[in-house]
Amino acid sequence: MKRVWLAAILSAACVAWAEKADRDKPTQIEANRLSADDTRRMNIFEGNVVLTKGTIVVRAERIVVHQDAEGYQSSTATGNPVRFRQRQDPKEGRDGAWVDGEALRIEIDDRNSKIELFENARVNRDGDEVAGNYILVDQRSDFFSVSAGKGSSGGRVRAVIQPKINPADAEKK
Secondary structure: OHHHHHHHHHHHHHHOOOOHHHHHOOEEEEOOEEEEEOOOOEEEEEEEEEEEEOOEEEEEEEEEEEEOOOOOEEEEEEEEEEEEEEEOOOOOOOOOOEEEEEEEEEEEEOOOOEEEEEEEEEEEEOOEEEEEEEEEEEOOOOEEEEEOOOOOOOOOOEEEOOOOOOHHHHHHO
């Protein structure tokens, strides 16, 4: 029973970011230490943690994974910084873009398909980059927001948006 629960919780920890094909891939985690608490439905991986599932790779110093009574997982990854890279599903004739990012803390909510990046957060997708102290990514609605920090009145956000070339215009050149 412990092995089944542990495998399920690790797999779902990655699904929020991964392209659809990644959902059926096995999860591999390497760490210096693992603590599993079946009563609290929690696993803690510590020390140079590398989580791989299909195209997604997460590198952190610590990843804590919780599973609620309905089977939904939430994960908190911390590090200096936590880094991730994943391939998105292709959209409207485009190849799947690579997304990478980092923050001091990343929280993944499987139930609501949301990812939050806290403190020195940065996300780069297809050459476009946003940075701030807090980034929210809602996977269901393809919405994201960037702020100087939750409840923070100071600081600034930064965005770099690359020009998008229409394929028909590129052929004319």
